[in-house]
Amino acid sequence: MTETLAEAQNSAANDPARGHETIVVLDFGAQYSMLIARRVRELNTYCELIPWDSPAERVAGLDVRGYILSGGPSSVYDEDAPVAPQWVYDSGKPILGICYGMQLLAHQLGGKVGPGSEREFGPASITRSIATPLLEGLPDSVEVWMSHGDRLEALPPGFVSIAHSGNSPYAVMADPARGYYGLQFHPEVVHTPRGKDMLRNFVRDICHSEGTWTSGNFIDETVEAIRKQVGNGKVICGLSGGVDSAVAAALVHKAIGDQLICIFVDNGLLRSGEAEEVVTTFRRNMQINLIHVEAEDQFLTQLAEVTNPETKRIRIGNTFVRIFERESRAIEDARFLCQGTLYPDVIESGSHGKGAKVIKTHHNVGGLPADMKLGLVEPLRYLFKDEVRRIGEALGLPEEMVWRHPFPGPGLAIRCIGEVTKERLDILRRADLIVMDEIREAGLYRDIWQTFAVLTDTKTVGVQGDYRTYGYAVAIRAVVADDAMTADWARLPHELLARMSNRIVNEVHGINRVVYDITPKPPGTIEWE
Incomplete structure (x- = not known):
């Protein structure tokens, strides 16, 4: 029987954690919760982030070696403050509390937490x-990074203070007999330079994880899981040209070979030359059965006069799936749809559990109709982008594909602020190509997480030659990051920015102003829409 979309999204098509040592992070709403999980993964230990109110059954079958309580925006003494479930304490496993997690650990075990006389936000020693x-x-x-307003006033029974700061007498606390530890600061952020060492000590020395979570193990176990899920059915994979869909396709192809049929929907929202590159790469280099659907007119019709970014995403998602369903009718025994959904996609789309906030709807996890007839195969759903790249390299994918900058599922539609038209997309494509050419020429492509041009809906007065112009303003966005959860704007050389600006206004008709976006994430997202 073909599973419904809801069943597919609630089931783990690939469950790489079984048999691996696992650290579980309980999420209390901190903006850095995902970063904790990523840091643990860097230690070759599987880590899963779950809502704070999850039942014990959520971790059943996992080889849990320890728990981490994340930070969060609440105060532990508030009446409706979230708390760690009793089953975590009853597990007998080591626990590390971070910021709010530390205060919660103290509060639940008999200590005292109250408002601090001075709030600590930023660097501390x-x-x-x-x-x-x-x-x-x-x-x-x-040196560490603090971010809290409350403070621990009295330790719980059995705990001792093992480090202090100028404003926190209990900056680090411990109950070694039970394996309970608390950090008032954030070890997971880059602003705590030795934070990785602290997490390594907790994971390796306190939780006794040996680090078996590797690319090779993931590939072998994922291939086996895909075969088990799919059986003799056929899988349709949507290719976008990005690393996520490419690695997902390569994994599925390794598992089931010719049972995979890739469909490339050319939606007219791709970067310059990208459609041709996708067809060449997958047909010639990977010998994968590829169906090329030219659907630009259908997508632009759906986007006509649409300016709301969420509406854009949903309409693109619905159109994408409907085309897939239409194409799948010609494929006998097509029962599954493969997607390159990543772990951050799921979290940012508010699919993580009670209290999760939707930052934006990702194409891979939002906009899919409830009556979709294809089951989902999501082999990358547990992975971060850097892990996907390592898997891609291990599978032998071309370097230019593995290290291609992330590109959103809705494509240039969400980099074209306001209405999306063919004319505006062509303007944006030419500007974006100049940005990418200059970044590569400067030798900075691998140093930057993501860079692109944004066509704004703002027009400005300019002077080009002896003529007054009234053209669009284009923004250049370049960010550096370890992952997509947090990012900082790239300090590009002024000479490089000058070359970009000069080329864009001279070579792209319709643009007369270029600006550079210097907003980090948070507070801004990487994409403008």
Whole structure:
């Protein structure tokens, strides 16, 4: 029987965690919760982020070695403050509380937390007072990143203070007998330079994880899981040209070979030359059965006079799936749709659990109709982008594909602010191509997480030659990041920005002004829409 979309989204088509040591992060709403999970993954230990109110059954079957309680915006003494479930404490496993998680650990175990006389936001220095496995190998004083308004006023029974800061007498606390530890700061952010070492000490020395979560293991186990899920059925994979769909297709093809049929829907929203590159790469280099559907007119018709970004995403998603369903009718025994959904996509789309907030609807997890007749195969659903790249390299995909900058599912539609028309898309494509050419020429492509041009809906007065012009303003966006959860704007050389601006206004008709976006994430997202 073909599973429904809801059943597919609630089931794990590929469950790579079974048999691997696992650290579970309970999410209390911190903006850095996903980053904690990513840092643990970097230690070759599987880590899963779950809502704070999850039942014990959520981790059944996992080889849980320890728990991390994330930060969060609440105060533990508030009446409706989220709390860690009792089953976590009853597990007998080590627990690490971070910021709110530390205060919650103290609050639930008999300590006292109250409003701080001074809020701590930003850099601070902590000094170790007692030797502890958590801080093993670190100097007595280390720089950390604080972000809290409350403070621990009294330790719970059995705990000792092992480090303090100028404003926090209990910057680090520990109950070594039970394996409980608390950090008042955020070890997962880059602003805590030795934070990775602290997490490594917790994962390796306190939780005794040996680090078996590797690319090779993931590929082998994913291939087996895909075969089990799909059986003799055929899988349709939507190719966009990006690394996510490429790696997903390669994994499925490795598992089931010719049972995979890739459909490339050319929606007219791709970058310059990208459609031709997709067809060449997958047909010639990967020998995958590829159906090329030219559907630009259908998508532009759906986007006519639409300016709301969420409406754009939903209409693109619906049109995309309907075309897939139409094409699938000609494919005998087509029962599954493969998507390159990633872990951050799921989290940002508010699909993570109670209290999750929708930042934006991702094409891979939003806009799909409830009556879709294809089951979902999502082999990358548990992975971060850097993990996907490592899997792609291990599968032997071309370097230019593996390291291609991320590109959103809705394509240039969400980089074309306002109404999306063929004329405006062509203007944007030419400007974007110049930006990418200059970034590559400067040797910065691999150093930057993502770079692109944005065509705004703002027109400005300009002077070109002896003529007054009234053209669009284009924004250049370039960010550096370890993942898509947080990012900072790239400090591109002024000479490089000058070349981009000069070429765009001289070579792209309809643009007379170029600006550079210097907004980090947060507060802004990487994409403008």
